[in-house]
Amino acid sequence: MKVIRTEGLTKRFGRITAVDGVGLDVREGDVFGFLGANGSGKTTTVRMLLGLVLPTSGTVEVLGEPMPARRASVLPQVGALVEGPAAPPHLSGRRHLALLDAAGPGSRRTGRAGRVDDALEQVGLGGVDRRPVRTYSLGMRQRLGLAAALMRRPRLLVLDEPTNGLDPAGIQEIRRLLLDLNAAGTTVLVSSHLLSEIERTCTRVGVLHAGRLVLQDDLASVCGPTGLLVVDTPDPHLAARLLVGRVEAVDGERLLVRDQDAASVNAALVGAGVPVRSLHAQRRSLEDVVLDATSRQAIA
Amino acid sequence: MIRVELVSLLRSRRTWATIALVDALPVIVAVLLAVTDLGPRPGTGPAFLSAVLTDGTLYPLAALAIVLPLFLPIAVAVFAGEAIAGEAQQGTLRYLLLRPVGRTHLLIAKLVGVMAFVVLTVLVVAATAYLLGIGLLGHQSVTASAPGTASVSGTSLSTPELVARTFAALGYAMLCMLGVASVALFASTLVRSPLAAAMGALALLVGSTLLLTLDAADPLKPYLLTRYWLAFVDLFRDPILWHDLVRGVLLQLGYVVVFLGAAWANFATKDISD
Numbered sequence: 001m002k003v004i005r006t007e008g009l010t011k012r013f014g015r016i017t018a019v020d021g022v023g024l025d026v027r028e029g030d031v032f033g034f035l036g037a038n039g040s041g042k043t044t045t046v047r048m049l050l051g052l053v054l055p056t057s058g059t060v061e062v063l064g065e066p067m068p069a070r071r072a073s074v075l076p077q078v079g080a081l082v083e084g085p086a087a088p089p090h091l092s093g094r095r096h097l098a099l100l101d102a103a104g105p106g107s108r109r110t111g112r113a114g115r116v117d118d119a120l121e122q123v124g125l126g127g128v129d130r131r132p133v134r135t136y137s138l139g140m141r142q143r144l145g146l147a148a149a150l151m152r153r154p155r156l157l158v159l160d161e162p163t164n165g166l167d168p169a170g171i172q173e174i175r176r177l178l179l180d181l182n183a184a185g186t187t188v189l190v191s192s193h194l195l196s197e198i199e200r201t202c203t204r205v206g207v208l209h210a211g212r213l214v215l216q217d218d219l220a221s222v223c224g225p226t227g228l229l230v231v232d233t234p235d236p237h238l239a240a241r242l243l244v245g246r247v248e249a250v251d252g253e254r255l256l257v258r259d260q261d262a263a264s265v266n267a268a269l270v271g272a273g274v275p276v277r278s279l280h281a282q283r284r285s286l287e288d289v290v291l292d293a294t295s296r297q298a299i300a
Numbered sequence: 301m302i303r304v305e306l307v308s309l310l311r312s313r314r315t316w317a318t319i320a321l322v323d324a325l326p327v328i329v330a331v332l333l334a335v336t337d338l339g340p341r342p343g344t345g346p347a348f349l350s351a352v353l354t355d356g357t358l359y360p361l362a363a364l365a366i367v368l369p370l371f372l373p374i375a376v377a378v379f380a381g382e383a384i385a386g387e388a389q390q391g392t393l394r395y396l397l398l399r400p401v402g403r404t405h406l407l408i409a410k411l412v413g414v415m416a417f418v419v420l421t422v423l424v425v426a427a428t429a430y431l432l433g434i435g436l437l438g439h440q441s442v443t444a445s446a447p448g449t450a451s452v453s454g455t456s457l458s459t460p461e462l463v464a465r466t467f468a469a470l471g472y473a474m475l476c477m478l479g480v481a482s483v484a485l486f487a488s489t490l491v492r493s494p495l496a497a498a499m500g501a502l503a504l505l506v507g508s509t510l511l512l513t514l515d516a517a518d519p520l521k522p523y524l525l526t527r528y529w530l531a532f533v534d535l536f537r538d539p540i541l542w543h544d545l546v547r548g549v550l551l552q553l554g555y556v557v558v559f560l561g562a563a564w565a566n567f568a569t570k571d572i573s574d
């Protein structure tokens with residue numbers, strides 16, 4: 001099933017076009033990484049998905065229903081963090097979550113305290129006391145925002161830069177949390193500038209550049225092997241002579257070899273007396289993919 | 301959402317601090333009057349103030365006349381100006397809408413919250429004033445146990461009549477504040493800063509009060525927000541002078557319909573991008 005589907009989604013603010021003809025396609029069970037440089041339109045797109053900003057043109061469907069027309073039935077199944085968390089500074093985190101829960105429809109009072117505690121526990125704020133949010137650290141606020149998004153066990157999580165301000169352990173914790181939730185059936189759309197995080201968590205990626213979606217594909221296929229082997233040897237000249245015709249580049253003691261079969265290349269080198277320190281298939285990093293996609297677009 | 305709004309209002313220290321501030325002025329006036337026994341001459345000063353020295357039960361009305369022109373509407377403008385713009389500035393507006401709280405529902409909840417504040421303030425002011433009135437002022441009517449209270453026209457009103465008319469006056473004052481609240485709520489949907497929203501509503505208030513003193517503004521006067529605010533005094537004439545009261549009610553309802561309508565039209569389709 002399509003969890004998020006947009007067609008020709010466009011938003012203009014006066015003269016600038018923040019989002020330009022975007023056709024997102026997020027499927028059930030995806031962890032979708034939403035990438036793009038500062039100002040490329042990620043947050044604006046997310047706001048349109050959630051009915052906060054109205055598109056200039058184009059259509060949005062979330063969980064099979066049109067947005068923003070059906071926000072009353074769609075939004076209860078969505079948890080979101082949009083451009084940073086927010087809470088009234090004078091309330092405690094616990095009270096904020098309870099009040100937010102009470103403010104919306106379909107929230108029963110029984111079990112509310114339990115739900116609040118569960119959500120806080122999930123994001124590592126289980127031990128938080130009655131101090132007001134005003135005194136929270138940046139990472140604590142971020143965790144509180146995540147807890148608010150998780151409160152009602154949503155089918156879809158939309159997280160705009162969720163790891164902002166988290167320490168390395170916190171980032172790892174949130175990664176585990178997202179993967180656990182995803183394994184339990186939650187679809188996730190996450191925007192981030194931490195490409196290594198996206199690479200570790202996401203199944204699909206979309207890249208925005210100046211408001212246009214310049215890439216949308218499975219992570220495995222864009223970050224797959226490049227068909228080259230990387231050979232690290234103290235004797236690159238001998239190795240290059242042995243593998244003549246297949247060497248793409250020599251960079252100091254590293255050779256790039258056009259070959260799929262690492263085992264036979266290794267056998268050939270070792271058999272000829274070339275010491276091999278390491279040998280592995282080259283993979284495109286997400287960074288390369290993103291920079292490539294955006295720079296190609298810039299030329300076009 | 302309405303319940304959450306009311307709970308937050310009642311639990312907020314700021315609500316009670318504001319009420320205490322608004323309430324302080326009539327208290328000070330009552331103490332001064334009681335100590336000096338120097339009332340304004342009849343026909344000068346705030347309405348009813350000359351009468352309260354002889355009849356303390358009129359003091360709630362005098363207190364109303366003291367806070368209604370300036371103090372109370374400023375507080376209402378600040379509270380209503382903050383309603384939407386405050387949430388936007390704090391960043392919580394988007395999370396309320398995502399919860400989801402419907403946009404119309406949110407506006408209604410905010411208006412109910414502001415009006416709850418108004419009702420609470422008016423009742424607190426009236427109650428304190430009543431206690432002060434019978435405790436500190438109006439020695440004559442208490443000691444002489446006169447059969448009724450003198451109306452503004454000089455005839456006497458029975459106690460039930462006085463009570464009914466006092467509550468009608470309180471209701472009228474609340475309606476006037478609903479007018480201010482509507483203007484400020486509209487401003488609150490328009491701008492990002494709660495302060496700017498309150499200032500917008502206050503500008504209309506001060507402008508209206510100022511223009512009322514200007515002869516050249518005569519053709520405008522029947523439409524100015526504050527034109528009939530003190531018409532509740534006419535409830536205490538014998539017979540009641542309905543003319544200004546009716547106009548006042550219609551005018552306030554006009555402001556409420558226009559500005560709430562504008563607030564709704566603006567907010568329902570607004571891009572939430574703070």
Ligand SMILES: Nc1ncnc2c1ncn2[C@@H]1O[C@H](COP(=O)(O)OP(=O)(O)OP(=O)(O)O)[C@@H](O)[C@H]1O
Nearest residue numbers: 013016018036037038039040041042043044045573
């Ligand atoms: N309310 C607004 N009014 C005018 N322009 C806006 C508004 N909101 C966003 N923009 C513009 O739209 C473009 C996209 O902004 P957006 O916030 O969506 O970028 P982003 O991809 O989330 O960036 P970042 O990585 O920095 O968070 C920017 O050029 C921004 O200036």
Ligand SMILES: [Mg+2]
Nearest residue numbers: 042043083160
């Ligand atoms: Mg952003």
